[in-house]
Amino acid sequence: MLYSYLLTRKEFKIESAPETASRDKQYAYLLYLDLFILLLKLSGYKTDKGTSQKFDTTNLLSSMRIAKSLITYDEIRSYIVQSDNHWEAPIISRLYSLIINSVAYKDLKKNKSPEIQDEVLFWKSIVNTIFLREPLFIESLRKNNRFTNAGFEQGIAMFICTISDYSDSKSLLVNAKKDLTTSLNKGYELYHSLLCIMVEITRMQETKIDVAKNKYLPTYDDLNPNMKFVENKFITAIKNSPNMQAYLSTNPITWDDDTLLIKSLLDKITGSDIYQEYMSTTESNFAEDCNFWKAIFKTIILPSEELSEALESKSVYWNDDLDIMGTFVLKTIKQFANTGENTLLLPQYKDEEDKQFGDLLFSNAITNADIYRQYIDKFVNGGQWDSERLAFMDIVIMIAAITELTHCPSIPIPVTLNEYIEIANCYSTPKSGQFINGILYSVINQLKSEGKLNKI
Secondary structure, eight states: OHHHHHHHTTOOOOOOOOSSOOHHHHHHHHHHHHHHHHHHHHTTBOOGGGOOOBOOOSSGGGGOHHHHHHTTOHHHHHHHHHSOOOSOHHHHHHHHHHHHTSHHHHHHHHOSSOOHHHHHHHHHHHHHHTGGGOHHHHHHHHTSTTOOHHHHHHHHHHHHHHHHTOOOHHHHHHHHHHHHHHHHHHHHHHHHHHHHHHHHHHHHHHHHHHHHHTSSSOOHHHHSOOOTTTTOHHHHHHHHOHHHHHHHHHSOOOOTTOHHHHHHHHHHHHTSHHHHHHHTSSOOOHHHHHHHHHHHIIIIITTOHHHHHHHHHHOGGGTTTHHHHHHHHHHHHHHHHHHOTTOOOOOSOSSHHHHHHHHHHHHHHHHTHHHHHHHHHHTSOTTTOOGGGSOHHHHHHHHHHHHHHHHOTTSOHHHHHHHHHHHHHHHSOTTHHHHHHHHHHHHHHHHHHTTSOOOO
């Protein structure tokens, strides 16, 4: 969720290069990218020779979030590296002078807390009132032998459209927090859904037995089935659990539309050695019934690709939750085995602190993202890594880790490090875990030296 927000809060929908295009469209796309480079130059970013370091921080343009966001885009950085010098110094100087003396610039300076939308309106105004009216600007474009009038108009329109679509951060933040809450609630729903699927599998087997009993010429086995599976005491405890019934009363869960999935899982279960061994004796106790389902869930249900696909179709929030919720289910079965059929289901949160953890981490990560990014950049080895070219996922993971280090005093440093290195190994590049480990150790030492981190 943090990755999504930090990505979308500076959301530019950069147009892709046309695969096959006329001369007009080819020039339009080049102008489109060059206009972004122009915006960066006017905002104080050096874009020559493949670099993107800030060199002028004395003007209002340099503090705008649009430029800060734009420079993080791979498409733009790649274009900076691949292309020659885009804009000559006299043009930059002239346009800069016109901008800082413009009405739009002076109006923006009066706004003590400009929103992103204010910046969007500012740059749209600059394009229409300065760029398109400045002879030096137009003349420089016409020097390009690929220039076409139609391409010029299309390139300007594409640039304005992309700028206009730049999202407002406040609305994004509100939506992101709602999505975070929804994601956590959906995770808890998945926990109950995985418990319910075992009940549903048992119900299907019970139905099959009833059908066999009532067929035209039932066999002896049809009339005298082994009921150990359908009478499993753990499944009965889950069905009768007050926790489960209370949850389902306000959050109905059904597998009615997934008959093929339930049948497939049932067939795999009844064909397994675990099932055959379990059914070989007619007597069992509650712990044995729990352990049977623990083994079935771990080896057949949880690894099922069909289950994974079904869950993905049910909720976009469940793409990455299956493993962790599966772990919670296994923990629940173990607790039932140890303490009996009146065991309570796991609560959504351990306590109030646990309930507030997600929002605390998310909010503080967003608030301090730029500060923590400076720590990250400081310890990136310039000879091996370009801070502007780090995988964005790596950056988000490190920002979240630093937030947890500085805002969660009860969580030991090694726990945080291990957790986020594991996240990096899972969600980012193969080398990310090792890289993030090294950077975070340096950041930790820096924070300790500054007195901002006092735990071990």
